Amino acid sequence: MRCPFCGYLESRVLDSRSADDGHAIRRRRECGQCNKRFTTYERVDELPLVVVKKDGRRQVFDRSKLLSGLIKACEKRPIPVDTLEKLVKQIEKDLRNTMENEVSSIAIGEKVMDWLRQKDEVAYVRFASVYREFQDVYSFMQELERFLKKDKK
The missing domain is CATH 2.40.50 (OB fold (Dihydrolipoamide Acetyltransferase, E2P))
Structure with missing residues (x-):
């Protein structure tokens, strides 16, 4: 070495x-x-997991990018970083267990959104604002309304 x-x-x-x-x-x-x-x-050397972005580009899955996004969404929230690391590890494990070499960024984003929806509403909204790429206040309000409807169920 x-x-x-x-x-x-x-x-x-x-x-x-x-x-x-x-x-x-x-x-x-x-x-x-x-x-x-x-x-x-x-x-163990694993096959690379490729993420297909919304625009069709392909990138190798980078757990640090996912963790970084989660840390930003959960900044000043009562969610420990080790909990976020466990989530990233679980998401990567789930993706690799599908035995698919490619996964859409949408599938990853939805997994994160589902988890955040249950854990912390503020972090959920923060992550959603970046993930959903809101263009204006109206689209942001629509997401909040969807969130509140799911929360009532």
């Missing part, structure tokens, strides 16, 4: 343990030249 500090190719493993609920191995290493320590993670 190449040292991220000096680029030397030899390092020794100081400690190995299970990580990410058994889906990865965390290794603590020490460089053979500069003696600095660093951590590596070993995971």
